[in-house]
Amino acid sequence: MAGKLMVAGGRPLRGTVTVSGAKNSAVALIPAAILAETTVVLDNLPIISDVGIYTELLTELGASVQRNGDQMIVNPESLKSVPMPNGNIKKLRASYYLMGALLGRFGEATIGLPGGCNFEPRPIDQHMKGFEALGAEVRNEYGSLHIRAKQLRGAKIYLDVVSVGATINIMLAASRAKGITLIENAAKEPEIIDVATLLNSMGAKIKGAGTETIRIEGVDSLHGCRHSIIPDRIQAGSYMIAAAATRGDVVIDNVIPKHLEALTAKLQEMGVHIYEMDESIRVVGQPEYESVDVKALVYPGFATDLQSPMTSLLTQAKGVSILTDYVYNNRFKHVPELIRMGAKIKVEGRSAIIEGGILSAAKVRATDLRAGAALFTAALTVPSGVTEISGTEYIHRGYENLVANLRNLGAEVWEEESTELTAARID
Ligand SMILES: CC(=O)N[C@H]1[C@@H](OP(=O)(O)OP(=O)(O)OC[C@H]2O[C@@H](n3ccc(=O)[nH]c3=O)[C@H](O)[C@@H]2O)O[C@H](CO)[C@@H](O)[C@@H]1O
Ligand SMILES: C=C(OP(=O)(O)O)C(=O)O
Numbered sequence: 001m002a003g004k005l006m007v008a009g010g011r012p013l014r015g016t017v018t019v020s021g022a023k024n025s026a027v028a029l030i031p032a033a034i035l036a037e038t039t040v041v042l043d044n045l046p047i048i049s050d051v052g053i054y055t056e057l058l059t060e061l062g063a064s065v066q067r068n069g070d071q072m073i074v075n076p077e078s079l080k081s082v083p084m085p086n087g088n089i090k091k092l093r094a095s096y097y098l099m100g101a102l103l104g105r106f107g108e109a110t111i112g113l114p115g116g117c118n119f120e121p122r123p124i125d126q127h128m129k130g131f132e133a134l135g136a137e138v139r140n141e142y143g144s145l146h147i148r149a150k151q152l153r154g155a156k157i158y159l160d161v162v163s164v165g166a167t168i169n170i171m172l173a174a175s176r177a178k179g180i181t182l183i184e185n186a187a188k189e190p191e192i193i194d195v196a197t198l199l200n201s202m203g204a205k206i207k208g209a210g211t212e213t214i215r216i217e218g219v220d221s222l223h224g225c226r227h228s229i230i231p232d233r234i235q236a237g238s239y240m241i242a243a244a245a246t247r248g249d250v251v252i253d254n255v256i257p258k259h260l261e262a263l264t265a266k267l268q269e270m271g272v273h274i275y276e277m278d279e280s281i282r283v284v285g286q287p288e289y290e291s292v293d294v295k296a297l298v299y300p301g302f303a304t305d306l307q308s309p310m311t312s313l314l315t316q317a318k319g320v321s322i323l324t325d326y327v328y329n330n331r332f333k334h335v336p337e338l339i340r341m342g343a344k345i346k347v348e349g350r351s352a353i354i355e356g357g358i359l360s361a362a363k364v365r366a367t368d369l370r371a372g373a374a375l376f377t378a379a380l381t382v383p384s385g386v387t388e389i390s391g392t393e394y395i396h397r398g399y400e401n402l403v404a405n406l407r408n409l410g411a412e413v414w415e416e417e418s419t420e421l422t423a424a425r426i427d
Helices: 023-033 049-060 087-091 093-106 125-133 164-174 190-201 233-245 257-270 304-314 334-340 369-381 402-408
Strands: 003-008 014-018 040-043 064-068 071-075 108-112 137-141 144-148 156-158 180-184 205-207 213-217 226-228 249-253 273-276 280-284 293-296 320-325 344-348 351-355 363-365 386-390 412-417
Touching: 003 369, 014 402, 023 040, 023 049, 023 071, 023 093, 023 164, 023 190, 023 233, 049 064, 049 071, 049 087, 049 093, 087 093, 087 108, 093 108, 093 125, 093 144, 093 164, 125 137, 125 156, 125 164, 164 180, 164 190, 164 213, 190 205, 190 226, 233 249, 233 257, 233 280, 233 304, 233 369, 257 273, 257 280, 257 304, 293 304, 304 320, 304 334, 304 351, 304 369, 334 344, 334 363, 334 369, 369 386, 369 402, 402 412
Parallel strands: 014 249, 040 226, 156 180, 293 320, 363 386
Antiparallel strands: 003 386, 003 412, 040 071, 064 071, 108 144, 137 144, 180 213, 205 213, 249 280, 273 280, 320 351, 344 351
């Protein structure tokens, strides 16, 4: 449903919120499951639209998929490598993992170019470079990639850019290649370790996930297993930022505090009080914050997926902060919308220069998932009036139960069906 999120801000968030499993793991683990020849059970799945679309994609491929709350049972016994040029494949970015998974399982895949949050061009040349190094032929015809290999063979692959998606896609295909694959300059995000853990439980032989060199010894077949998904560090980080922005006091539960170190350090530098427990983090907001400079980098640096909501928090600091994204060249679609809410922000190259000040209610549009996070964070700080955020379909890609969670924390938030008929802004 195209909807709008209505936020009457100005209330500090207080209480406890429990974070779901990680979107960026889930959307890789679900396709990884089809490499198995028997049933895979995934626990702690987030209930978000990306997972719903992936459930449909697996069904279209002939797998039997059962969902019970946060559990998914995938039986891939009747799976086929059906060409998937259009439809659901275009609805999410991580559909590209079906390329690696089908290539590993059947030696062939025909998959349309991915959709999802296109806040800037997001090439997948490194994925293709990896498949080709493994011996596959890749043809791009009418917006679909046809990938074929008579026999995948292990290879040494140096990634020109550190890419989460390319690292995982190559791991998926290489786990069924003959011989040894080395991925050099691999991404180190926790979700990569999660995927390697699942594949190893399925019988793969992967070492080094979480470091810059991953070694995969191909195996002849993979089998079913049961796996629990890691907590979503981006959802957790978003609640931490919202708690600080509203000067609230929130315990965020079901987190791995180590995954959030870069954010925690930055919040502390601003003056936010943070207490880490084994599986939870308490964030206690303060009346005043110092301005800081933030650099979004690959893991373990500050996550680019948190830079948009962080932009909103920095509007609450004294003075001028500079936020630079070194992962994406131009991930600032949230900035013009924040400016509509009275924020003083200038974008120069890959940096946003943010001057602190009070925001006001406005009608704004989320054009991607984390732009949505930036907007609900900003709206929660607005002292009076109701902010209307359209584009909730993006927000539902990555935040399980957002409205209920924020309401439990004392926010006045609700969702309404959008009556906008066109993409043009009518306000
Ligand atoms: C489903 C998922 O896990 N999505 C995450 C994943 O996206 P995704 O895996 O798509 O992002 P990448 O890590 O691949 O992208 C990092 C950078 O490398 C560039 N690049 C990437 C691949 C490629 O073949 N060529 C190339 O030039 C991209 O344009 C980008 O500038 O990591 C991003 C960076 O942490 C996060 O923002 C996304 O939330
Ligand atoms: C950009 C994101 O996701 P995706 O790569 O799935 O579009 C995100 O989670 O912020």
